[in-house]
Amino acid sequence: MGEYKVDSEKLEKLASYIEGLDRAEGELINILREAQEIFGHLPAEVQLFIARKLGIPAAKVYGVATFYSYFTMQQRGKHIISVCLGTACFVKGADKIVEEFRNQLDIHDGTTTKDGQYTLDSIRCVGACGLAPVVIVDGKVHGRVKAEDVSAIIKEIGNEEPAEQTLIKQNMQ
């Protein structure tokens, strides 16, 4: 498996998962889910590996991986911050919260900080509109969030090795 530029141990793990399936060709979604579990995201190399293993075109794997929003091609951060952009949250200022997280975490390109600590993404209504606007951090729900709460939320995440820029921005407040 030396031709792939991704962790070979992880590839072995994925290979044995695929080999353990009865009808691997019909299990593409489960295989992608397992691959994302193992790698944290679905790099092109992993998609190619899956395609070769199943004997199907890489375009088919890519098509399924991009169709479902559950799958991501980008490396995810250690902490996932999801801001709900459903209607109830949006009208209560969710866009300003996204902006505040972007500024404080210095995320202006893509969704993940350069140090790989935080990924900022958006989600649709999570059914907690009464708490709008809602932010979910590593599975924990924060309700009625205001832009002024963002720095406290970031502190609460308890990043052991905070990015320099995050420290600087927090100290400036």
Ligand code: FES
């Ligand atoms: S719109 Fe955000 S929880 Fe419903």
